[in-house]
Structures are given as C-alpha cells and as structure tokens.
Amino acid sequence: MKTNCTRLVLKEFGFSYLELLVTLAIAAILAGSALPNLNDLIRSGRLTEQTNNIVDALMTARNKSVTTHYNAIVAPVSSWTGDIRVFLDKNGNNSFNDGIDEVIQKYQASASGEMSISSTAQQFVFTSDGRALTSGDVNISNRGNNAKKITVSPTGRLKTETVQNTTNY
Template structure:
C-alpha cells in the first residue's frame, strides 16, 4: 500500500499572504487619500480667509486722497468746456429762431401777396403785443401782416394788421447788434425783397454771447445767410 498524500499548505499560505498584503496596501491608500483631502481642505480654507481679508481691507486714506485729487483735476478741466458748449448751443438756438422768423416772414409775404414785417418788441408774449422803437431785438420780435406798410402793428390799417408769430432770444448775456437799416424792423414785400427802416434792402444782425457770434446777413434780394465768428 502507498502512503496517503495530504494537500500541501503552501498555496494556502501564499494566498493568505497576498490577501493580507492587499488589505494592508488598501488601508494605507485610504489613509493617504484621507490625508491629501484634509490637506486640500486646509489650503482652500486658507485661500478663502486670505480673499476675505483682502476684500474687507478696502482703500487706504492715501489711495482715497489720490483718487479724489485726480477726480477734481478732471472735473476742473471738463466744466469750462461744458459751459462753453452750453453757451454755444444757446447762441445757435437763438440765432436759428430769429432766422426762422425772417424766412417765415418772407415766404408769407410771397404767399399772401402782402407786405409782412418783423419788428422788435418788448412784450412779445402779451395778449396784445406791440412793436417798440425802445425795445431790443433780444427782448423779442413779432411777425405780422403789415397792410399799411408802416412797420408797426396797429388797427388803423384796413384790414387790421395780423400777428402771425412771436419770438424772443432773452438769454442772459446775449446782445444783438443790427445795421441802422434794420434798427426797428425788417419788412418783406410781396416779391420777397427786404426793406428796412432806411428803405434799404440789405443789412445784418449780429448776435453775440460769450465772445462768440452768429451773424444773420440779409442780401438785396431778401435772402438770408448765417455765419459764425468771434464778437
């Protein structure tokens, strides 16, 4: 008889050792990952604290003073330019308004076949406005159908004179210089030709504000042109 052979324990021992090693490795890996995660959390928290500290820090007094100084310098440079722009816009607006009144008077004279006059007035917004030789052009003006061609609004004409439009350029500091021919009124005949107080056809009105001027020139045919310049 042959002796009975028993299975060897070598294979079992090897498997057990491998299993033990794997478990040991796994445990170390888990611990390592846990340590890394905690380290990252600490870094993130540190960054968040640093950002919060920087955000709460704000401006220093020196930085604030420098910023205010620069803002004041820029503002001091911008304000005069803005004021000059506003003054120029007002001057152009006033000259355009008077020019519009003159062109309207000329077109109405041609359309109606009657003389239409633009006179200066000190009460253009009154219920019963009137022309006035003592008034100034910047105080205001009237555009009216001048049936008797005397250069003033009155009820003596037949039919009575009819006021068509009123206007004013009463801006503080604005002055209007006119040729002697147009010192009181500008009248347009039915063919569009202009006539002034001296019975001449041409002349100009110069509007001045803040050393800048707008000159309205009326030619011999009654046509109007505008030019800019210095006072």
C-alpha cells in the same frame, strides 16, 4: 483613508481709504480743468439757439409774405435784445397796428440778458415776391470769442456766418 482639506484663503475686495482719496483728487483736477470748456460750450449753444430763432423769424416772414401777398415784417418789440415779433402788415404802413395787423409769431428775448443783439435795420420788411424792402445785418454776440452775423440781402436771401467777437460782450 483621510483626505487633506485645502484651506481656502478669503480675500477681501474693495478700495482702501488711500486709493479712494487719490481717485477723488484726480477726478477733482479733471473736473476743474473741464469747467471752462463746459462754460464755453453752454455759451456757444445759446448763441446758436438765438441765431436760429432770428433766422427762423426772418424765414417765416419771407414765406408768409409770399403765400399771403401781404408785406411781412420782422421787428423788435422794443429793441433787438428784447422780444421779436413777426407780423403781416395788412394796412401797408410798415408798422405794427394792434387789431389790424396779424401777429404770426413772437420770439422771446435771450435768457437773462446774456446776449448782445444789434441790427443795421430797425425792421426787416419782406414783399409778396420774397424780396426784402429793408436789407442789412443782425449781429449777435455773447461773452465768448465768437459772434454770429445774419445778413439779409435785397433779394431776401439770408446768410449766416460766424465772426470774431470784437465787443466781447
């Protein structure tokens, strides 16, 4: 007795050239529309990072002033856009003296000048009871729509808020 062998049909799997081109075109369109959002996300992340660095500097100074009973000062090395130094004012003259005052921490400037940082105070001085001798605002902005504002109250408390960027730096 003879059996019928069924013929197997082999089917090729994969994409045709046309299907590949259409898929790549759609991917390019989606990537092009997502790129501006990605830039905004990066700017927002850098703005948050710079704000957190300044808040950390202010909180470190306040905490150190309470624990050491010296005035602790947060001051820019040259300008607020540059490096920021936190130090204990051991001789009580409210300015940094190399060899006398103790540097607690130093924060590096924002990356490649992308931020605009300004303050209503030249420096922030915290006393041994945690109060701020100098109060004021630190404004941080970049080329995005949002900016951050850090307010140092006379009691030494900090308040951070997102504000509309009016400088569009």
